[in-house]
Amino acid sequence: QKEVEQNSGPLSVPEGAIASLNCTYSDRGSQSFFWYRQYSGKSPELIMSIYSNGDKEDGRFTAQLNKASQYVSLLIRDSQPSDSATYLCAGGGTSYGKLTFGQGTILTVHP
Amino acid sequence: NAGVMQNPRHLVRRRGQEARLRCSPMKGHSHVYWYRQLPEEGLKFMVYLQKENIIDESGMPKERFSAEFPKEGPSILRIQQVVRGDSAAYFCASSAGGQATGAQYFGPGTRLLVL
Numbered sequence: 170q171k172e173v174e175q176n177s178g179p180l181s182v183p184e185g186a187i188a189s190l191n192c193t194y195s196d197r198g199s200q201s202f203f204w205y206r207q208y209s210g211k212s213p214e215l216i217m218s219i220y221s222n223g224d225k226e227d228g229r230f231t232a233q234l235n236k237a238s239q240y241v242s243l244l245i246r247d248s249q250p251s252d253s254a255t256y257l258c259a260g261g262g263t264s265y266g267k268l269t270f271g272q273g274t275i276l277t278v279h280p
Numbered sequence: 281n282a283g284v285m286q287n288p289r290h291l292v293r294r295r296g297q298e299a300r301l302r303c304s305p306m307k308g309h310s311h312v313y314w315y316r317q318l319p320e321e322g323l324k325f326m327v328y329l330q331k332e333n334i335i336d337e338s339g340m341p342k343e344r345f346s347a348e349f350p351k352e353g354p355s356i357l358r359i360q361q362v363v364r365g366d367s368a369a370y371f372c373a374s375s376a377g378g379q380a381t382g383a384q385y386f387g388p389g390t391r392l393l394v395l
Contacts, residue, residue: 203383212371212386213323257323266311266375266382267336270323 172196173260175271184280188245192258192271195239201261202234202241203268206254213257217243248278282307284374284387285354292393293362301357301390303372311377312355313384314347317369329355362394 176191190204201220205213219225219232219241231244241260245252258271285304293299305312314326328336329349340347344362349355359366369391373384 201382205386212389215383215385218383259323261382266313266328266377266384267325267338268313268315268323268373268384269325270315272322 172269173258173271175256175258175274177272177274179275179277181277181279182248184248184250184278186248186278188248188252188276188278190243190245190256190258190274190276192241192243193239194241194260194269196260196269197236197239199260202232203259203261204230204232204241204243205257205259205270206252207257207273208254245276248276250278250280253277284309284372284385286372286387286390288390289388290391290393292395294395295363296361299359299362299366299392299394301359301370301372301392302354303357303374303387304354305372305374306385309374309376309385311375311382312349313373313375314355314357315371315373315386317371317389319368323371326357359392362392364394367392367394 173194182188204217206216207213217232219234225232229246233242255273257273259268284306312329315323317323325339327340327347344360346358369389371389372387375382375384
């Protein structure tokens, strides 16, 4: 069983729509969760972090965490073609700073 | 630029040679992590270091790979006697603290190609 699993995608949405990306994790001791965006050939860029149950909003991005269901999601409102990238969900473990990444979801926003 | 720096950005080696990858953490950060991304695969943790200490090397292959973060200078990931399967993107990340809640920021990566 994968420790962090993302909806496989690819996901295609029209410009202006809401993109919804989902992630589940198996380690109940995980304390922190991160969403990274990775453009092709580039390095991961941190876009959201979330530590507590509930929602966290930052501009067009909203992260949601439900520890009981071991579920993390990222909503992108008013999607733009520039949002087209691979989105990586990562969980922080119970000790130290090691991050476990999901396999990524490819998002395409078409005009 | 106060971001994480890595060099070289691209490295070509022949089988059997050594590869040395360098990473300077973001200013103010003292915790360094190395990850590897194989083609069409996800990011995999390799090793976590602080100055002069390896904290967690649970993701490092048992042979040919080593890492260090000396008191002075960048962190170095060393791969001895490279094989074609080592071809990948190697990313370094840094954080201000080593706790599980610490956000990690990635450098641009080193793309290693083994011929």
